[in-house]
Amino acid sequence: MAMVEDYRVNVTGPVFQNAQNRFDVDASGSVDIIDALTILALLQQAQRLGIPTPISLAPPQSLAHPGHGAAAILRR
């Protein structure tokens, strides 16, 4: 008698990357210059706040929840 087992497979990938199109930063559905400027604006904001770059997006384990990365802090 054959045994059947179920395996749960978790596909992991970059959390802070658009899974549909990695170049579509603002999730507008297309890639345009706004996507580049969006990143640029964040880097500039970090520079003004004295936050070192590159900006780390990896959340601390205790805060493993979307929106707790450095970018979220900058947005506040």
Added chain:
Amino acid sequence: MLIPGTAPPPYYDVDTSTGHRNKVEISDILDVITELRRLSARGAGPEGESAPAIASVTVAADSTGVPVTPLDTTYASSSVVYESRSTGLTAQDEAVVAVAAALSADDFSVTSATTEEDGSAEDYFAALGAVGTTTSSSLSEPEEELISALAWDSSGGKRK
């Protein structure tokens, strides 16, 4: 548990190659620009414009004449030839130049009319015709100055 791509946008982490994952940095911008150029070469760029034909971008933000090495090798190896004669450019400044270069057709003087003394970087990007809803108003003063510097004739040091 975090699920890939489920964080709310913006999705800043474009470049997830080794050493770049979960970081926001210039390479993320450069990746977007590279993609824009690729799309443009296919005729699918912003507003269907043809591929940019950038021969060179020269920034003459000061008169020291000291070249600045592009900070990112990806950018250096791209088809955009970048020459900087400023000693004060930051990585963000270089990104601004890269964005401008990616947008411009082949002549920065086309937009110089909007970078007069009372012009702004927002005007600059708007003049390029590829930005409908611009976010360039978030540019800091150094970037504004850099954009203005693009309007200077590097050979003669005079505004075109």
